Amino acid sequence: MNTKQIAERFVSLCRQGLYLQVYHELYDINAISSEIGFPKTITTEGKHNIVNDYLENEENIVAIHRQFISDPLIADHYFVVKMTSDITFSDIGRQEMEELCLYKVENNLISEAQFFYSPMETAPFNANDLKNKKSLEEELFV
Numbered sequence: 060m061n062t063k064q065i066a067e068r069f070v071s072l073c074r075q076g077l078y079l080q081v082y083h084e085l086y087d088i089n090a091i092s093s094e095i096g097f098p099k100t101i102t103t104e105g106k107h108n109i110v111n112d113y114l115e116n117e118e119n120i121v122a123i124h125r126q127f128i129s130d131p132l133i134a135d136h137y138f139v140v141k142m143t144s145d146i147t148f149s150d151i152g153r154q155e156m157e158e159l160c161l162y163k164v165e166n167n168l169i170s171e172a173q174f175f176y177s178p179m180e181t182a183p184f185n186a187n188d189l190k191n192k193k194s195l196e197e198e199l200f201v
Contacts, residue, residue, distance in 0.1 A: 062164040066131035066138035069162070069169075073128045073142075082110050087168040094174045109172075121147040136164050 072081045086106045094101045124145040131138040139161045147153040158176035162169050
């Protein structure tokens, strides 16, 4: 597959929520993933480690309220998409996030991924607070 085909397949799978399939089907075994703009850059090397990071993050998700991925913008061996999400995590609570995701394609597979976003707020959060939270009506009329 060329870069355009990989980008289109990537977006299609993401829109279906098939992220593990994205990694298994489209990532090179030696792929590198970097999160830029955290307090520091975090780099993960190797598809196996990237998948493990994804699975750890998935375990931390309480609820996905909304996710969106744009159509890809393609240039030579690169493509970029904008991802937006509204997710509740068990450790940091509900977060809305926008990021630009840049992918490099070599030998018909994604060899490098870079994610650019602002750091998430990391206020203390207790998942039990969701269970005990009163609705707006309860708060106003009780």
